[in-house]
Amino acid sequence: MCKSGDVVHYDPNGWDHGAGYRGLATDSLSDPATLLGLMAEHLDGLLAAEADRRHTAAAALRAVMTEQVLRDGETSFWDPAFE
Incomplete structure (x- = not known):
């Protein structure tokens, strides 16, 4: 963690x-x-057997993460989690 409070990936x-x-x-x-809590809320969909349901849950999670936490994509750190 930096002095500014930022958490950087090294x-x-x-x-x-x-x-x-x-x-x-x-x-x-x-x-x-907060992100872990949001992931827990979407866990059933993310672990679903149907690919469409997993994709929908991941898209919904990414949207809410971007809106509530990541402030409109100011970081690409989380991108690989959705690939």
């Missing part, structure tokens, strides 16, 4: 060639807790 595999810093993950420690 990849230890990149330390030796200047590629460790991976950008902003979130701008406060409370955001990951």
Whole structure:
């Protein structure tokens, strides 16, 4: 965590060639807790057997995460979770 309160993503595999810093993950420690709560709310859909239901749940989760926590995509840290 930085002095500003930002939580940054650092990849230890990149330390030796200047590629460790991976950008902003979130701008406060409370955001990951909120994100985990939002994930729990969508868990049934995310774990559904039907691919369409999983896709719909993931899209809904991403929309609410972006709106409530990630402030309209100011960070790409979470993108791989939805791929």
